[in-house]
Amino acid sequence: MKTLRARRLVPLAAVAAAVLVLAACSGPAADETSNELDTLSPGTLRIGATGDAKPYAYTENGELKGFDVEIAREVAKRLGLEPEFVAQEFSALLPAVANGQLDMAAASISDTEKRRETVDFSDHYFIGYISVLAATSSGITDDVSSLAGKRLGLVQGTIQDEYAQANFAGAELVRFPDNNSAIAALNSGTIDAHFLDFPVAEDYAEQSGGKTAIAINVPVPDFPVGFGLPKGNEKLASAVNGALADIIADGTWLEIDMAYFPDQPVPAQFQPTT
Structure with a gap:
């Protein structure tokens, strides 16, 4: 196993509402939550991501891939929603969430007090x-x-x-x-x-x-990563957090993590519990 090629570790001192009515949904949480979530388009989770940050979110052969992309895709699946990814520059992602252009931003975005002034964050799903x-x-x-x-x-x-x-x-x-x-x-x-x-x-x-x-x-343990979410959309935030908890608990998070970060240690909070 390789180790971090670290030299010196420096201690770190970061809508439109629509009623969803789905005729048919997939995913264990879909029947209970998907027809109640306030997403921009019924049946769809519009997700912003970067396209040049391998292995987090990157484009390869015209397809958006990466750790954040796969976690976000799994969240959408468990909510019974179709993920619609939109590639943008990093600096545009949270403004797009705040302005009602995205349901969620997934690009290794650290949860900071300053960023919470304009958007909400999901529970954390990565530390790096x-x-x-x-x-x-x-x-x-x-x-x-x-x-x-x-x-x-x-x-x-x-x-x-x-x-x-x-x-x-x-x-x-x-x-x-x-x-x-x-x-x-x-x-x-x-x-x-x-x-x-x-x-x-x-x-x-x-x-x-x-x-x-x-x-x-x-x-950067003081700035763990979460999904950027619209301010005040408690239904969506609760559903996303529930999906994340399930993804971590059943080992799906670990499976995705090992595919992209095979050499990095896994913090205790991301270990499977079921």
Whole structure:
């Protein structure tokens, strides 16, 4: 089993209502809940996700895949709803939920007090790491002070953005709309490093042929991941939370997790109980 390629772990100091009437539903919770949920379209759960954050949510051969996608798809199934995925930039996801354009956002979104000002969150379904992926020629090491004077890329509106502002004072922060554009800048030498989720950083590092490597890993237990949900839609939130609890309890969560994160430890709260 591989281990996290961690150097130094830095402690982290993130509608329209419609009555659903379904003629036929699938999933164990469907008969009780699906005709009562306030989703944008009857019978459908409209879910926003990014398309460039492998293994969380990414597009491959024209198909949206990933850990968050599969968990969200399983939630929809258990609610007797058809998942309708909409790929968007990360910074647009929660505003789209708040403005009534999405029923739910699924993109490894950390639950923070600031974000709860505009949306609600489901119960948590993931805890992970965020990482600085640096060009091997940049001189960036596991010492945070090595970021001083370096151009550090990050995706606007992410936990990385918030964390870097508070903890990487010496770095010049360069914001991008998505990971792909930031990695292109890293590969071209426009920036010295990019700050992103660990599994995504690991994937990009493996593709770089030794030109980049993970320099710093930051654990994020204080900002666990949940689905972004419309404010005040208690029916939908309760149903999503019930589905998540069942997915964790019966081992489905663990099965999906092992498919995408085979080398990461599983926190106790996500272990099966049935």
